[in-house]
Amino acid sequence: MDSTLMLQTSTVLFAIAALGGAAMALMRFSGTPRPPHWLAMLHGLLAGAALTLLLYAAATTPVPASAKLAAVLFLVAAAGGVLLNLRFHLNEIALPKWLVLVHGGIAVVGFICLLLAAWTR
Template sequence: MEPALVLKTATVLLALGALGGLVMAGMRFAGQPHPPAWLAMLHGSVAAAALTLLIYAAATVGLPALALGALILFLIAGAGGAVLNLRYHWKMLALPKWLIVVHAGVAVLGFALLVIAAWAASGA
């Protein structure tokens, strides 16, 4: 397993997950109390796949320090996403906008670190 390929793959998966997150945030800020369940599950599953890939790579081949920092931020963002899903979405309660913003902000910071790490690892 090549670390640069893992970083690129995780970056693509997280970018796809972010698109779903943007759609869901747009729905919430447009007045819908929560997104459709299928979209929330797709968003979480794609992000979890990327997170699992990063964890596996960190445990086996090692990752650069920036990628490890991104991994920690994604774990925090994932915890926020789990709270949004289990505490609010599945109970049919309106998702708190402040928590959506914090979840997204932590994920965006992690994504920025991951992109920088992937760029550096590819030698570009």
């Protein structure tokens, strides 16, 4: 599989994960303390699959620097997502709005970097 196809597939998976992330953020900012467990797990599963594919592409094929930057940003966003899940969501504590914003903001910047790498060659 060539790097462009892997980057594009990763982009599509991240886009689907982002829809779930946006839905969860809207829930949180509309007053719901936590999203449904199934939605959080689906979001994490899709983002994890996309990140795994992105890391594989970066480790085994030549990719643009923006794809490598995207991988780093998504790793940081993933750490925030794990923190949101394990510290707050599973303990039934309201998700901190500032952390939801930071997690999503880093992921958006990573997504833009990945879009540039995958679709502008």
